[in-house]
Amino acid sequence: MKEFLLVGNPNTGKTTFFNFLTKSTEKVGNWHGVTVEEKRKKIDDESELVDLPGIYSLTPLSFEEEVSVKYIYNHKGATILNICDMFNLKRNLYLTLELLEAGLNVILVINSMGKKCELNISSLEKKLGITCILFNGKNKKEIIEKIKNNKKNTKKIENSSKNNDILINYLKNNNIFLNFNNEFTINKINEKDDFFLNFNGLEKHKNNLYNLCENDSLEKVAKQRFNIIEDITKDMQTFSVQGKSKIDKIVLNKYLCIPIFLAIMFVIFYLTFFSVGAYISNILKYFIENIVGSFVSNIVRNLTHEMWVINLFEVAIVGGLGSLICFLPQIAMLFMFLHILETSGYLSRIAFVFEDLFSFLGLSGKSIYTLLMGFGCSTSAIMTARNMEDKNAKIKTAMITPYMSCSAKLPIYVVIGGAFFGKFNILIIFGLYLLGIVMAVLVSYILEKKILKTKQQSFILEFASYRLPTLKGILKVILENCKTFLIKVGSLLICMNIIVWILQNFDFTFTYVGSSGNSILKVIGEFLAPVFIPLGFGNYGAVSALIAGFIAKEIIVSSIAMLNGIDITKDFHTQTQNSILDASSVVFFSPISAISYMIFCLLYSPCISSLSMLKSEIGGKWTLVSVLIQLFSSYLLCLIVYQGLSLITKIGVGSIMIVIGIMIVIFSFYRVFKVLKNKKCKTCPHFSNCKNK
Amino acid sequence: MSFLFGLKEGTECEMIGFSEKLSINLKRRLLSLGFVCGTKIKVLKYSLKKKTILLELRNYVLTVESSICAEIKVRV
Numbered sequence: 001m002k003e004f005l006l007v008g009n010p011n012t013g014k015t016t017f018f019n020f021l022t023k024s025t026e027k028v029g030n031w032h033g034v035t036v037e038e039k040r041k042k043i044d045d046e047s048e049l050v051d052l053p054g055i056y057s058l059t060p061l062s063f064e065e066e067v068s069v070k071y072i073y074n075h076k077g078a079t080i081l082n083i084c085d086m087f088n089l090k091r092n093l094y095l096t097l098e099l100l101e102a103g104l105n106v107i108l109v110i111n112s113m114g115k116k117c118e119l120n121i122s123s124l125e126k127k128l129g130i131t132c133i134l135f136n137g138k139n140k141k142e143i144i145e146k147i148k149n150n151k152k153n154t155k156k157i158e159n160s161s162k163n164n165d166i167l168i169n170y171l172k173n174n175n176i177f178l179n180f181n182n183e184f185t186i187n188k189i190n191e192k193d194d195f196f197l198n199f200n201g202l203e204k205h206k207n208n209l210y211n212l213c214e215n216d217s218l219e220k221v222a223k224q225r226f227n228i229i230e231d232i233t234k235d236m237q238t239f240s241v242q243g244k245s246k247i248d249k250i251v252l253n254k255y256l257c258i259p260i261f262l263a264i265m266f267v268i269f270y271l272t273f274f275s276v277g278a279y280i281s282n283i284l285k286y287f288i289e290n291i292v293g294s295f296v297s298n299i300v301r302n303l304t305h306e307m308w309v310i311n312l313f314e315v316a317i318v319g320g321l322g323s324l325i326c327f328l329p330q331i332a333m334l335f336m337f338l339h340i341l342e343t344s345g346y347l348s349r350i351a352f353v354f355e356d357l358f359s360f361l362g363l364s365g366k367s368i369y370t371l372l373m374g375f376g377c378s379t380s381a382i383m384t385a386r387n388m389e390d391k392n393a394k395i396k397t398a399m400i401t402p403y404m405s406c407s408a409k410l411p412i413y414v415v416i417g418g419a420f421f422g423k424f425n426i427l428i429i430f431g432l433y434l435l436g437i438v439m440a441v442l443v444s445y446i447l448e449k450k451i452l453k454t455k456q457q458s459f460i461l462e463f464a465s466y467r468l469p470t471l472k473g474i475l476k477v478i479l480e481n482c483k484t485f486l487i488k489v490g491s492l493l494i495c496m497n498i499i500v501w502i503l504q505n506f507d508f509t510f511t512y513v514g515s516s517g518n519s520i521l522k523v524i525g526e527f528l529a530p531v532f533i534p535l536g537f538g539n540y541g542a543v544s545a546l547i548a549g550f551i552a553k554e555i556i557v558s559s560i561a562m563l564n565g566i567d568i569t570k571d572f573h574t575q576t577q578n579s580i581l582d583a584s585s586v587v588f589f590s591p592i593s594a595i596s597y598m599i600f601c602l603l604y605s606p607c608i609s610s611l612s613m614l615k616s617e618i619g620g621k622w623t624l625v626s627v628l629i630q631l632f633s634s635y636l637l638c639l640i641v642y643q644g645l646s647l648i649t650k651i652g653v654g655s656i657m658i659v660i661g662i663m664i665v666i667f668s669f670y671r672v673f674k675v676l677k678n679k680k681c682k683t684c685p686h687f688s689n690c691k692n693k
Numbered sequence: 694m695s696f697l698f699g700l701k702e703g704t705e706c707e708m709i710g711f712s713e714k715l716s717i718n719l720k721r722r723l724l725s726l727g728f729v730c731g732t733k734i735k736v737l738k739y740s741l742k743k744k745t746i747l748l749e750l751r752n753y754v755l756t757v758e759s760s761i762c763a764e765i766k767v768r769v
Contacts, residue, residue: 356740
């Protein structure tokens, strides 16, 4: 199988090219670091395409860059499709030259970014001595033909370093034979590239080799490459400055930047959860409840009279799926807006605006992407933390991502909050999202100050040009994400619902006892419930749903519904809300305990898939720390909220104000007393050395 | 000679080198991004607390942390 590697600077359209050739639907975005691991797919029976994370040079700085460079070094026989942005060709060619120096078989693919190409491709081909292809999103056949018929290039980049002979002699005298040609090896030594030397097992010779280099050898190598690039591109057309726009005068204005960001987030939030999203959700709900639910239920009842089978089917399977589908429009809209933000180029502006605040928390401006993605799905968001150069910043970003309220938690707020707070639930939901952000900031600040101090951060980020997302792209993202959500979450949800249903309807001897008997879930829930009494939801139903939520947050609501015996053939949504309000039902909340429960759901622990992703990205130790912090902070916060609000309602707001007033008076007296004492002390000869001042 | 950090917004300058304090990894990254001697750089904007700077060079725009810019020698 012939292998083609997609290599290029970040945000040059590698994944777009990958999707174009392989008919894939891999995630693309107008932002650096969208691809964080290798992805492969066959072009046809004979050839395979590998998409690699973006790199600026063959010397990696972050983990994702290491993935790419290692892959290139380990697959030297593969053909490299070096993707370059037509508008940024001069800078992109730096990597091309390095690849050519390494003696790799390179084909240059120039991405015209959907615009008309005004470059002289054949002239470039002649000057570089390699095959150059124009990629405009239309010429698939031509591209496949060219890359398959490409002959190995023999282009040699001359090395004019003064210490060529000295270094070659050193390598020869020490019997060092590398798999790379001399020109590349010498450049890498002159660049003092530890990664290259370690990869080739030259750690022992590192210092000796570096001593043979000139002080400014690194600068000389780069200058030499840029001189070659200038020579190649001197007759070529120049384009307007990339990433510069008049819009930035408003978007990056120091007084407007944050209000604009908050306004955009609020509009997204409102459209997704309360207007368009909610409207489509209601239509879908009506369809499922009145048409699909009744239809399926009738079929099952006609097929069997076994009550437990009917119950299993209606409650666990159809009920679970019904609850999932009702929230599909909102999830689709959330992903659509995330896609628009990603492709528009606005994300790099947000990163620039937030770098000040984030660096104070020991994070990078790049963290904003991971955290925003966290509002969609924590699992995929955690993975994007890879593009951070600093390990501690990466760990912190990954650890605080689960605090961002993911889309799976939304149904919990809508159903439980809706039951108690009606139209005011928008404020509760907005507050919960805000609370997640505040908790993330707090945790990150504590980690930065106490455990995970960030080392020297190197925030260097290329500004993406503004682009209008295409309707096709938006529809593709919506369809893909809905499909994934339905298949992955739906299958998990059905499995989990069946398990929860079995636990709820069978006892430890596996005898069918129904939801009113002493089922396994009831026994476990009742055993754990006392722990949650101080938080206001010490009943087995609520606790059992939390246990199920460890698997996936999506099933908390359906578990609550199931534990209340909701019938999917009738109004599922209203029934669930009514049952939550019903004091005689299994799960019952008061408005205060409902708030406490929602806060606990927001903070207590990420789902299993997020945990496994956390483990693979930051290791088992930090995953455990992360879960413990989340469990502890959620318990503590819920305790404060529930007990505090209960106290206020018991003794009244007026009494609380009196207590606060008395405390302010006492504190003021204390401060005045201290100031007076200090004044008196200043006359004391031992004042300067006094330990009690 | 002056350093990139500290120049007023809108100032155009020419790069003349790096200070010794800059780590080799950062130097290598900056070089691959086109920060070589003789490159024309324009300071576009500072972030709210001047933690990062928006720069224009070689026909593109990028943000670089101020502490890094403080190690880039330029001639105005």
